[in-house]
Amino acid sequence: MNARLRFTSLRIALTVPVLLLMSVFVFMMIHLVPGDPVRTMLGFRATPANVRQVTSSLGLDKPLPQQYLDWLGSALHGDLGQDYISHESLTHLLAQSLPVTLELTLVSMTLAVLVGIPLGVQAATGRRWVRRLTEGFVVAGISIPDFWLGIMLVLLFTGTLGLLPPSGYVPFTQDPALNLRYMLLPVVTLAVAETAYILRTTRGAMEEVLDRPFITYLQAKGVRRFTLMFRHALRNASVPIATVIGIQFGVLLGGAIVVETLFALPGVGRLVVTAINQRNYPVVQAGVLAIAALFLLVNLITDLVIGLLDPRVADGAGQ
């Protein structure tokens, strides 16, 4: 167990520098804008007086390293600055929008895993028509643009069937049932592509594992087929599957940006997009940082889970 603890703490420790690096990149965003970012932000209101005022209020006249340290310092204290248009606290904005994005992405991923993995196992071991069907689904799922699928779903369920609302959001804590009604289409939209990827990876990994000698040995022991597939084969196949889930979460976050815009969900993704169109750089920075941090966190958890699944990884004794 000691080795595992070491592996875990090492992995966590490695995340910190990446997070810092990312914060630098995000911080630099506003400074990479061609021309004067304040002028761009203010647009037609860019009188010299206004420019000077906003520049100093944003602390943009101080030397770069100091700006970064100031920014980092207050960020660690929970103060990420202000939305310069509405002067709302960015921390507050994020606190409101992150849960929405989290709900969207986590539920989608969970759905995709619950559907994709068993189907993937079936695709590796089932009859011919099952394989053909899943293959078709995989190809369609990967090729169809998710936001178009979302729109088609809206067309079907809202337009034609009138079953589900096309947009809007209600927090889960406020009204669970209504929240689920609003989230159903967005979640399904995102989950389809994810399911396709997970299915494909599961199928490939299972096929590879089922070719290995220890499977024959398990059969020789008279182990039940279900045990063989889901306890042994799947566990051995789980490393590539978990890896893909980690990577796909990033894709999912990207997709969430679009889906939130599509369904008017007040999440971080839509926040960022709106802010970009408004040239509201502080919000863009905070939003990008939040999404990137979320992605890093998920990857960390994925890596730790992989360490749990395969004892060889934690021990460092690769084979």
Place this chain on the structure above:
Amino acid sequence: MSAPLLELQDFSVAYRTQHQPVSAVSGVSLAVNEREIVGLVGESGCGKSTLSLAIMGLLPTATRISGSITFAGRDLSMLNEEETRQLRGDRISMIFQDPMTSLDPTFSIGSQVAEVITAHRRVSAAAAQSRAIDLLREVGIPDPAARYYDPPHRFSGGMRQRVVIAAALANEPALLLADEPTTALDVTIQAQILTLLRDLRGRHETAIMLITHDLGVVAQTCDRVGVMYAGQLVETASVGELFSAPRHPYTQALLAALPTTEHSPGSLRVIDGRVPDLTDPPDGCRFAPRCPHAMPECRAVPPLAADTDGHQVACWLDPLTRAAAGGTGSSGAGDSPPLGAEHE
């Protein structure tokens, strides 16, 4: 004499491939009695592994099988999948050649022994675990209670093979198929494992079919031996008889090829020629193309015939075979009387 535990009658296996089918086993009739250690010896590709897989029902679906396998009176080909599964690991067990790849790397060794118990018996997990620990101790794993939880990669090859054996014997099977169990291990460990197998046979009263290409292993461990060549069973005898009085030309050549201190160093006797291509095997006796005594009759399959001691041979040179075939040189290809072990 009681009925044999395992009986193969005119058993053949052909693998279907994209090209010609591969005739891996042809017309084999063999018996294994209870508590007996029978060796099955032959070079790589002679079909001995295929035979063991066939008994376990582990051949790929693209195979054509003919003949019969009877175990404890039941025709194995008539069993459905669930019945076959119930036999495996319970009445018939199998251990494989490479211990490094036999175990699931993501589970502890102890759980892999316990699981063969729970797959076939209604016992609690705790009971299975405790029995597994006993088994691990019996096969010589040190500190079994603690090492129960260790994953396979923390063990050497010899140790892993012991774990595999423990799992194989957990349910006290009547028959254990051991496919080259020591080939991947070094010689000192090999001796330990073979001794272990003999001991376990004594304690658990299990019959063992030991498949190997190594005549030394056979001499050390087996009661009886069968010799296979290119899918055909050419001779069976008790170990002593086989080594002292081999009757089949192939067996004789094999024994002659063993390095001994008598021959001058640097001169190993070899058998001329090559193993036949099993997609297009020769008619009749498959050793004929390489046999120094080949005759025209050898184009028909010689039946396996036995003498009063149970020494069987399939060769037209041998008077036993000629007598079994009714005095004439040729009988239809594929004809062989059931194993002669029943001759009173």
Place this chain on the structure above:
Amino acid sequence: MATQGGHGTARRQMTGLRGLERRTKVGACILAVLVLVALFAPVIAPHNPEAISGNLVLGAPDAAHPFGSDALGRDVLSRVMFAFRVSLAVAAGSVVLALIIGTAIGLTAGYFGGWVDTLLMRPIEMLLALPALLLAVSLIAIVGPGSLVATLAIAIIYLPIIARVVRGSALVVSAQPYVEAARARGSSHPATMLRHVLPNAAPPALVQASVLMGFALQIEAALSFLGLGAQPPTSSLGLMLSDGRDVLSQAPWVEVFPGLAIAVTVLAFNLFGDGLRGRLDPGRATR
């Protein structure tokens, strides 16, 4: 008699080599048609995509307008064709750019190895740490929206993948004796890289690029949909999808066909690339 199941039932046989080739061929055929459409759109489009017509507003698909007409009476089919040109151009441009830059970086890193490798590949790998769309969105946030920026952004997203693939092959190829021999014969570094290492390290990158085309197209569509890619009056498929939402219930065809166009194109690229990759190195998961 019942054939012994066992090992056979643990895994059915896969479609053989023929299945793979078929996939590639089908993909290639579709792509050929699509590329022709894109190239000759001005010639084969049935109507002027910008032609506004009052009485054709939101007309359902018929013989004259197979894809129907939109809110301004414009022929959807023609619009799709021209928008397709733009989307394809962005996707192709970005992948080609990623290919060129990524190959250059990967080749250099793999050829020289050592500290050059580390120096070049570390920042590249950091780019991979961010989700693709997020990175693109961030870059556009800085520079401002537009097709050109989108092309650049997508190229930046995908060049690490190309660089990694090329670096891997280049490492292996550079260690081969014939490369050493070339150096011994006095060939300079650049010449050796170009003449000996590149031809052998390139193929996997090209295969990867064909798969990336599909993804690039999707990202372009997403960016345009968000208003961050192609800007009006230029029309791309993503932009059409965004506009089509306004009339979704009355005239769904305005929304359906651009999306279908994207789906079919991505499908074709995937089929083509997957088949190729299966040939080259089976068993590798994609992005």
